[in-house]
Amino acid sequence: MSAVVAEHGVRSGAGEVRLRGVGVRFDFDGQGRVLTPVLSHLRRRRGSAWGLSDVDLHLEPGSALALVGATGSGKTTLLRVLARVLPPDAGEAEIEGRVGSLLAADAGLQLLLTGRENSELLGVLAGQSVREARAGLEAVAERSRLGDAFDRPVHTYSAGMRARLGLAVIQSISPRVLLLDEVFEALDHEFRGIVERFARGLRERGGIVVAAGHDHDALSRICPQAAWLEGGRVRMQGPFAEVIAAYRAA
Amino acid sequence: MVAALVRSDLRIRYGRGKVRVLKWLLDPVAALGIYLVLVAVVLDRSGTAAGLSLACAIVPFQLLITSVLNALQAVILRSSIIVNMGFRRTLIPLSSVATESVAVLASFTMLPLMMLVYGVAPTAAVLWVPVAFAVTVALAAALAYPAALIGVWYPEMVPFSVSLLRALFFIAPGIIALDAITGTARDLLPINPFTGIFELFRHALLYGDSPPAWQVLVPLGFAAAILALCLPLYRREQGELAKLVG
Numbered sequence: 001m002s003a004v005v006a007e008h009g010v011r012s013g014a015g016e017v018r019l020r021g022v023g024v025r026f027d028f029d030g031q032g033r034v035l036t037p038v039l040s041h042l043r044r045r046r047g048s049a050w051g052l053s054d055v056d057l058h059l060e061p062g063s064a065l066a067l068v069g070a071t072g073s074g075k076t077t078l079l080r081v082l083a084r085v086l087p088p089d090a091g092e093a094e095i096e097g098r099v100g101s102l103l104a105a106d107a108g109l110q111l112l113l114t115g116r117e118n119s120e121l122l123g124v125l126a127g128q129s130v131r132e133a134r135a136g137l138e139a140v141a142e143r144s145r146l147g148d149a150f151d152r153p154v155h156t157y158s159a160g161m162r163a164r165l166g167l168a169v170i171q172s173i174s175p176r177v178l179l180l181d182e183v184f185e186a187l188d189h190e191f192r193g194i195v196e197r198f199a200r201g202l203r204e205r206g207g208i209v210v211a212a213g214h215d216h217d218a219l220s221r222i223c224p225q226a227a228w229l230e231g232g233r234v235r236m237q238g239p240f241a242e243v244i245a246a247y248r249a250a
Numbered sequence: 251m252v253a254a255l256v257r258s259d260l261r262i263r264y265g266r267g268k269v270r271v272l273k274w275l276l277d278p279v280a281a282l283g284i285y286l287v288l289v290a291v292v293l294d295r296s297g298t299a300a301g302l303s304l305a306c307a308i309v310p311f312q313l314l315i316t317s318v319l320n321a322l323q324a325v326i327l328r329s330s331i332i333v334n335m336g337f338r339r340t341l342i343p344l345s346s347v348a349t350e351s352v353a354v355l356a357s358f359t360m361l362p363l364m365m366l367v368y369g370v371a372p373t374a375a376v377l378w379v380p381v382a383f384a385v386t387v388a389l390a391a392a393l394a395y396p397a398a399l400i401g402v403w404y405p406e407m408v409p410f411s412v413s414l415l416r417a418l419f420f421i422a423p424g425i426i427a428l429d430a431i432t433g434t435a436r437d438l439l440p441i442n443p444f445t446g447i448f449e450l451f452r453h454a455l456l457y458g459d460s461p462p463a464w465q466v467l468v469p470l471g472f473a474a475a476i477l478a479l480c481l482p483l484y485r486r487e488q489g490e491l492a493k494l495v496g
Contacts, residue, residue, distance in 0.1 A: 026493060036490035038483055039403055080492060084336025087489040101335050108334030112262045124254035125337040133254075 015097030015176030015208040017059040017082060023090035023232075024052040024077050051077040053232045055091070059208045064199065066223035066240060067212035068247050074232040075212035079103050079179050082210060097176025097207070098127060102183050107166025111155040115146055115165050118154055119172070126173040136172040143194075144168035159186040167191075171198060178202055180211040184218040196221050216244055251338060255345035256352060259320075263353070278357035282308050299368035299456055305360050306451035307424035310386040311444065313354040314393065315415050320346035321394035322401040322408050329495035339488040340481075343394035351387055361455055373458035382450035385469050389443055392473035395480040399487060402494045418444050427452055440464060443472035 027035040029043040052074045059065060067075040080086040081093055083101040101108075108125075109118045119140045123133030141150045144165045146157075154162060163186040170178065178199060184192055199209045199222045211219055219226070219240070226243035228236040236243050264270035264277075282305070321343045325332065328342060361379075365372065393415075400407055422444035423431060431439065439445045446465035453461035 034493050036487055036493060038487050038490075042403070080333065080496070083334070085333060085492045085496075099336065104330055104334045106330040106334075108331040110258060110262065110328075110330070113258055117258060117261055121254050121258045122331075122335075124251055125331065125335060130254060 015059075015206070016061060016094070017057060017096075017177065017208055017210075018094040019055050019057040019081070019088075019091065020093075021091030022052060022055040022057075022081060022088040022093050023050055024081060024086055025050050025089040050232050052081065052088075053090075055232075055234055057227070057234075059210070061206040061208065062203050063225065064203055064209035064211070064223040066216075066219040066226040066243075067210065067229060068214075068216065068219070068226055068244065069229035069235075073229040075229055076103065076181055077232070078229065079181050079210065079212055082177065083179050095177060098173060099177045099179060100126070100170030100173055100175030101179040101181075102163065102166045102170065103179060103181045106154075107162050107169075109154045109162055109166065112153055114153055115144065115150040115157075116141070118165065119169050122166075122169045123173055126169075126175075128173060133172075140165075140168045140172050143171055145191075160188055160191065163187055164191055167195060167198070175202070176207045178207060178209045178211075180209070180213070182213040183211070184213055184215040192218060220244070252341050252345045252348050255341065256348045259345065259349040260352060263349075274353065275356045275359070278312065278354060278360070282312060282357055282360055299364070299370055302361075302364035302368050302370060302456050303427050303452060304425060305364045306455060307419070307422070307444075307448040309354070309357045309360055310382070310447050310451060311419050311424065312357050313350055313386050314390050314444070314447075315412070315419075316354065317347045317350040317390035318393050318397045318415055319412060320350055321397035322411060324394075324398050325402045325491055326405070326495060333492045333496040339491060340485055343398040343484070344391060346398070347387060347391045347394050350390070361451075365455060370456060370458075372455070375454050375458045375460060378450060378454035378461060381466065382447065382454055385450060385466055385473075386447050388473045389447065389469045392476035392480070395484045396476065399480070399484055402491065418442060423448055427456075440468060443469040 026049050027040060027045050028047045028049075029035055030046045033043075035043060035045055055078060067078060069075055077086065079101070080103060081088055082095055083099050083103060084095060085101075085103070087093075108122055110121065113121065116137055119137055120130070120133045123136060124130055128136070144150060144167075146161060146165060149157065149161060154165070157165070163183055167183070180195070183195065187195065196218075199211070203209060209222060211222055213219055224240055225238065226240040227234050228243050228247045236246055264273045324342045324346045331337070332339065397411065400411055421439070422442045423439055424444070428436065428439060428445060428449050446468040450461050450465045453459055453465070
């Protein structure tokens with residue numbers, strides 16, 4: 001079993017995703033605490049669970065895939081592998097192109113920093129130079145439509161405002177792969193439209209979109225394809241309407 | 251990337267606007283001043299420039315303990331970023347040390363202040379201060395990696411880790427200079443890496459002469475050994491951090 005994730009260095013070409021037999025395992029000790037490979041030398045392993053198992057996926061430039069499935073089916077774990085947040089414990093993952101991800105409710109934001117300060121930090125962490133990140137701040141402020149709140153600490157924001165800021169930062173880093181986890185649930189009608197337009201534009205430019213959530217209507221407007229996850233495995237993959245119909249019927 | 255992380259840390263700690271410089275200056279004075287007042291005024295300790303001698307230990311110790319404290323919490327505090335995006339997480343402990351190095355710079359004003367109070371004139375040995383500072387930062391950086399791992403592996407051990415570090419201060423010549431200690435303790439204390447650092451500052455600012463080589467080599471040796479052991483562990487573990495904090 002090998003585990004290879006493309007390094008953070010980014011190719012400027014179109015995005016591409018290849019997963020071959022990818023699995024992510026969670027080990028636990030006797031108290032139910034998560035063990036890592038190093039920690040398992042210090043604490044005895046009492047149980048294991050595969051959060052993701054034997055996942056094969058090939059996303060070509062210009063494609064978009066919706067991930068559907070019950071809570072705990074592995075959608076977020078799969079997105080984290082694609083975001084290079086989690087390395088696979090089995091199989092291989094190759095993700096080419098800069099990744100923009102909104103995977104957490106706080107979208108990676110530091111609550112005590114302002115929207116402006118978060119934008120700069122996240123831009124740099126995503127691979128921009130400080131100069132690039134600073135040059136893009138006004139564009140982020142405009143895109144997020146936060147107004148004066150852009151210079152207020154993020155802990156004063158609603159969930160929707162945080163998602164808008166997170167998306168505006170992602171737009172500023174020009175990702176080739178866009179990952180969204182239950183983002184639509186937090187956004188108002190107007191901003192859903194903005195996300196949809198951005199995702200469509202990204203695909204037209206050869207980018208890739210992978211979105212997970214339970215708002216199937218919103219997902220259908222972005223993703224022509226879907227994958228239904230169950231117990232960490234891909235149970236079905238194909239055209240969105242067919243997969244959703246099978247999922248709802250199950 | 252480290253600079254961006256440090257800036258964000260400092261903004262969180264000191265806020266924004268003109269008042270933040272005042273906070274930056276007053277913060278270490280509030281933290282260290284009490285020790286120095288205790289020694290110089292309340293205890294009225296006899297000996298050569300007791301307050302300056304103490305400051306030579308407390309100021310670098312402040313950098314060491316705040317770096318470790320920061321690193322112990324660094325991964326947890328950045329969990330929202332860690333579970334959202336991939337980036338070089340080996341820089342997290344390093345950014346803790348860089349943050350505290352900037353923060354503690356204000357504490358260094360205590361050193362010339364104490365020299366002034368005790369009428370100690372600077373000599374050419376003051377050129378050893380940057381070396382002493384660099385050695386302190388190196389040891390702090392080495393300690394930051396195991397601290398970051400302990401913070402996520404055994405969060406219940408965080409208070410114990412801090413107590414352990416404080417114990418290292420008290421079994422080093424922090425309150426009393428090495429020259430004033432005799433017997434077996436005098437022979438054993440140099441093994442503690444803090445001893446070399448405290449004495450380096452004393453040679454540079456109080457004794458006004460060049461320090462013996464061991465005062466540089468012992469702390470650096472400890473730093474190298476800790477890094478050799480813990481950096482590979484941290485690098486292996488960094489990909490798994492999202493499992494621990496996610």
